[in-house]
Amino acid sequence: MDKLHECLITLHNLVAPNHYRMVLQSKEIATQSLPGQFVMLEVSPGYYPFLRRPMSIERIFSDGVSILYKVCGEGTKILSTLSTGEKINVQGPLGNSFPIPKEYSHYLIVAGGIGVAPFPALVEGILKVRGIAPEIILAGKDFHHLLCEKDFRQMGCKIHLVTEDGSAGHKGLATDILETLDLPDSTIVYTCGPLPMIKNVHKICEQKKWLCYASLEAEMACGEGVCLGCVIPAKMEIENEMMARVCREGPVFDTQVILWDKIGEK
Ligand SMILES: Cc1cc2nc3c(=O)[nH]c(=O)nc-3n(C[C@H](O)[C@H](O)[C@H](O)COP(=O)(O)OP(=O)(O)OC[C@H]3O[C@@H](n4cnc5c(N)ncnc54)[C@H](O)[C@@H]3O)c2cc1C
Numbered sequence: 001m002d003k004l005h006e007c008l009i010t011l012h013n014l015v016a017p018n019h020y021r022m023v024l025q026s027k028e029i030a031t032q033s034l035p036g037q038f039v040m041l042e043v044s045p046g047y048y049p050f051l052r053r054p055m056s057i058e059r060i061f062s063d064g065v066s067i068l069y070k071v072c073g074e075g076t077k078i079l080s081t082l083s084t085g086e087k088i089n090v091q092g093p094l095g096n097s098f099p100i101p102k103e104y105s106h107y108l109i110v111a112g113g114i115g116v117a118p119f120p121a122l123v124e125g126i127l128k129v130r131g132i133a134p135e136i137i138l139a140g141k142d143f144h145h146l147l148c149e150k151d152f153r154q155m156g157c158k159i160h161l162v163t164e165d166g167s168a169g170h171k172g173l174a175t176d177i178l179e180t181l182d183l184p185d186s187t188i189v190y191t192c193g194p195l196p197m198i199k200n201v202h203k204i205c206e207q208k209k210w211l212c213y214a215s216l217e218a219e220m221a222c223g224e225g226v227c228l229g230c231v232i233p234a235k236m237e238i239e240n241e242m243m244a245r246v247c248r249e250g251p252v253f254d255t256q257v258i259l260w261d262k263i264g265e266k
């Protein structure tokens with residue numbers, strides 16, 4: 001499979017409590033990747049854990065990509081023990097990418113917690129295609145969970161910080177800020193984060209008539225559209241069912257396409 005690459009880990013840092021950035025060297029992945037795509041990591045060469053772990057591509061460099069991840073279970077715990085200089089098997093890039101239509105005048109990103117991971121690459125993409133720095137609502141539980149703020153500022157983005165405990169920026173939720181923003185009709189919104197946040201971002205965008213794209217998650221096995229392990233209810237037809245594969249038709253979806261009433265929340 002030409003999607004499998006043995007990559008050197010050239011950097012692996014703790015960036016916040018329980019959160020790491022890993023840089024993977026691979027010219028092939030770098031040259032094929034688009035903002036919004038993801039990779040599947042074989043966190044251990046043995047049979048445990050059996051499945052690869054999907055991670056968004058955070059940034060695309062000339063000779064590799066970075067990922068930003070949160071340790072939440074066995075797989076990510078093992079991943080966090082790997083050192084710079086070790087190799088890891090990486091499948092990718094996979095999935096579709098964020099569209100960057102040229103007719104929009106305003107680009108807004110709503111990121112919650114580790115959901116920020118695909119957005120540094122998107123900001124760089126929008127800067128390249130449109131020469132415009134997107135505005136960002138960057139939300140997290142507390143100030144530790146506001147990741148990539150410095151990178152976004154260096155890229156020239158206007159940022160609204162939001163924390164649930166009020167330790168930085170507005171105390172509350174990302175959607176509090178989204179509701180108050182007075183932006184033109186030609187605004188396009190991109191979002192990723194906890195499902196309840198994405199659902200509310202979708203509702204607000206519907207009211208404001210803003211086009212909204214969300215990067216969604218689902219548990220994955222093959223990552224390439226074969227096993228149907230990652231399907232979500234959607235206004236799309238696959239094998240006579242109204243569904244979409246997050247790994248193939250997604251992970252980025254126009255939020256109008258998702259059958260939100262039929263999606264459960266973890
Ligand atoms: C397209 C995509 C992009 C993602 N990007 C990122 C990212 O950039 N950074 C990040 O921290 N996390 C990301 N995730 C979530 C990440 O894949 C899971 O947190 C991770 O697989 C958990 O593995 P674990 O073994 O530590 O946890 P466990 O809970 O032990 O995992 C058990 C199984 O569930 C799967 N799983 C558990 N939680 C999730 C989840 N939320 N999404 C998908 N599969 C899950 C695992 O792959 C594994 O098969 C992404 C998920 C998807 C689908």
Ligand code: FES
Nearest residue numbers: 223225227228247
């Ligand atoms: S993970 Fe197999 S079809 Fe999506």
